[in-house]
Amino acid sequence: MATQLYSIEVPDSPIVSGEGKPRRSILSPDKLVYTYTSHRGDSTISTLYENFLEGVQRSGYRPIVDGVAQAYEWMTYSRVQQRVTNFGAGLVHLGLKANDIFGIISINRPEWTMSELAGYMYTFISCPLYESLGHAAIEFIVNQTEMETIIASDDKVPLLLEMKSTLPTLKNIIVMGTLDQELTEEAKGLGINITTWTDIETNGRDNPAPANPPTPDDIATICYTSGTTGTPKGAILTHKNFVAGVSSFHMMAKHQKFFIPSVEDTHVSYLPLAHVFERLCQAVMISGATRIGYYQGDTLKLLDDVAILQPTVFVSVPRLFNRIYDKVLAGVKAKGGLAAYLFDRAYATKKANLRRGILTHAIWDRLVFGAIRARLGGKVKHIVSGSAPISPDVIDFLRICFSADVYEGYGQTEQAAGLSMSYRGDLAPGQVGPPQLCVEVKLRDIPAMNYSSQDKPLPRGEIMLRGHSVFKGYYKSPKQTEDTLDSDGWASTGDVGQWDEYGRLVVIDRVKNIFKLAQGEYIAPEKIESVLAKHYLVAQVFVYGHSLQSTLVGIVVPDAETLTGWAVENGHGDKTFEELCNEPSVKMALLKELSTFGRESDLKGYEILKNIYVISEQFSIENDLLTPTFKLKRHTAKERYGAELERMYAEINSSY
Structure with missing residues (x-):
């Protein structure tokens, strides 16, 4: 737990209506570094x-x-x-x-x-x-x-x-x-x-x-x-x-x-x-x-490359870390018995030690976590996650299983990826640290979403930054540049942030990806997707809602390995993965599982999926459903599965 400030307000900065004061890292409060x-x-x-x-x-x-x-x-x-x-x-x-x-x-x-x-x-x-x-x-x-x-x-x-x-x-x-x-x-x-x-x-x-x-x-x-x-x-x-x-x-x-x-x-x-x-x-x-x-150019063979290379630094994106998390926990569940008991005991011990800043354990690291460490070559000391938010549970998992320093970074192309980074020794999950030492950051009010830089106890708003890592503008696109960069050099990110009590940044929403349901509730689909993607049966999920509807629906891609294992235990062992995805009873069982899991993960009632469509084809860059940084193309997904989304709502409405 942090006991000191990580950033402070810039002294003598002007008060601007609708904005909070800029903050800088406590490590360089008087100037922004660039050399x-x-x-x-x-x-x-x-x-x-x-x-x-x-x-x-x-x-x-x-x-x-x-x-x-x-x-x-x-x-x-x-x-x-x-x-x-x-x-x-x-x-x-x-x-x-x-x-x-x-x-x-x-x-x-x-x-x-x-x-x-x-x-x-x-x-x-x-x-x-x-x-x-x-x-x-x-x-x-x-x-x-x-x-x-x-x-x-x-x-x-x-x-x-x-x-x-x-x-x-x-x-x-x-x-x-x-x-x-x-x-x-x-x-x-x-x-x-x-x-x-x-x-x-x-x-x-x-x-x-x-x-x-x-x-x-x-x-x-x-x-x-x-x-x-x-x-x-x-x-x-x-x-x-x-x-x-x-x-x-x-x-x-x-x-x-x-x-x-x-x-x-x-x-x-x-x-x-x-x-x-x-x-x-x-x-x-x-x-x-x-x-x-x-790597040799095939992400499916990445772990083979890593096993040979044995990196000490591993930089990746939540998508891969989530898969490792899912595979390990599914494997533990499948083994059961003494192996599961030892894993659970070791995991609980090391998780308790995290609160005291301790990453290693003389017995459990060798006895339980050695095989997991070997998945990344066995020598990783530093893990960096970026490109998208990572679940606090997954960050804890990485620290526990790999005994490594884990950092979460936040940035965008427009700042050469340099906006904020969590600090070594700060094991509080869910935050991306204070501003990098080359920029200052402030929050701008978003009245339509009820976010304010004056919110108590924690200020909230759109993340804005200014400094030496901020880009010059968009090539031959003055209008788009003007929409992002103001005359004082402040760049808007389109992300919603919150300062925690220690001056660290927490990314809580996306300005453009928020939508409102018929009853007036605002929905942040990426937050719900990050929760549901942790379920051991789920590989990927697309959460969708319509302003004329009061419920959410989703497109779910199951994890092929764990679903086929589940199928054997539940009387569907004679079916292929594609057949399982088309099986109505599998869909209903999966919907029930996700409903229970969502509530256990503190999703609100209106954030629970009321209907799903199960598919076997993963969202990928090749089928144009993911950007090259592995973010879901929501608009493309909506068009691709438009008929299924309408049918799911028709099924929900016909049951009322």
Whole structure:
């Protein structure tokens, strides 16, 4: 339990009607940081290029031979620096000039990181593309940025060639991997210069070009947010935006409130590099000269990669942590007997110890939790969760089972992922810590939702921030920029926050995802979904309500493994997973289970689902129901399952 303040109001800040006073971290109340001092103490780090030189990175990846992942191979930091220098010079000879924009489309791999580092060295601007955005979005981004050069993994080349007629500015494709002769001929026929990454690197090695380092205010990247509806928006992020976040972590580490990984640490890179969360993570890792190992490109095989890599730092999203939580608890329940008794006793003991700040236990860690720790390689010391809210129960679970420091971060693309982070040693779940040391944060009233910065005892409102990690605006979109950034530099997040009694931020709602039922009750569907997703039979759930209806309904994707186990125990063992999802008695049993579970989890009566539709296909990026950061596309889901939603309401109303 906290015994001191984590943030304080900015002294002498003006009182603005409808807003609370800005708050800053207690670690830096007088100024917002945006640089840090090198470990030698002889220079100040202010750009991502200088950050790279500070680490002079080494990276690892698993080569794939005939579809089989091989052992990890490593490059020293100095070797990576040589390759980055050569590749950057190769881009210069290809015709790129300072502030030119180049695209990257690929899964995470060493060439992705080295391409961007080369961009930093020569003041080029990277702009990630990702196929899951859809062809229309890729077309929009390439044409809005007038992109001439795209660095692509070999599997993405056919897509780019297929789209060439809609991408008039595209001149160069640089292929990570092998170059297919047939595709080479096709590219030439389309007027595209196509070459390999290593050929560009070799040309740069043979024809060096002097570095052209950026200033802090130069643009590092344009990162397009997928959003849940509409055209993507390109957030303009500078070197200062990112280094401000890295500097905040360095300052926190000096106060023992965070960690800066060292050469002894290993990070697994699997969250998409197309998004700022993983890129900020890599910048932090690079600053500490940490090993970076890349997954083989298949999230279903991620835990295989982790078992080999044995990371000490594991950064992920609640979706994966929830699956680990569900699988472990379902496994304990299935074993029963002595194993379940020992787990429950060990878990209760360690949970009680959390209140005293103790993460380890000499007996239970070895006897009960060793096998669980092995799921993440057995060496994890630091776990970071971001991208979406994580349940307090799951955070406690991670601390108990992995004996690791667990941090919850909060941020958005528009702040280079740097808004707030919980502190080391603060084991109170459900909060995302005070503001990062590079920003100040305030809450703005939302009268329509009855949230006020003057609420007692805890102020509430839309989260607003200002500072060094806040973006410059949206690329070629002044109206959208104006809607997010005001003239004083305050950016709106669209999230609803609350200051707790110790000055830590708690994210409680989403401004746009709140809706009202017919009886006037406001519903936050994401909160209900996060509760129901913890049930051992549930993999995913979409909660829906209509303003003309007084009840909620849901689309439920069961967990295939636990549902089939449940089916055997309940007389349905002869059915496949798909058949079980279509079985009316299974639907009724699952609805009853979720109703009971919801009430036990303190959901209010009007937050309990009154009807569900069970499906076997998971929400995914591929079927356009999840954004690339694994957030549910609510509007798409509503359209996809519109007929089922209407039918569920008809069934409810006909029973009254």
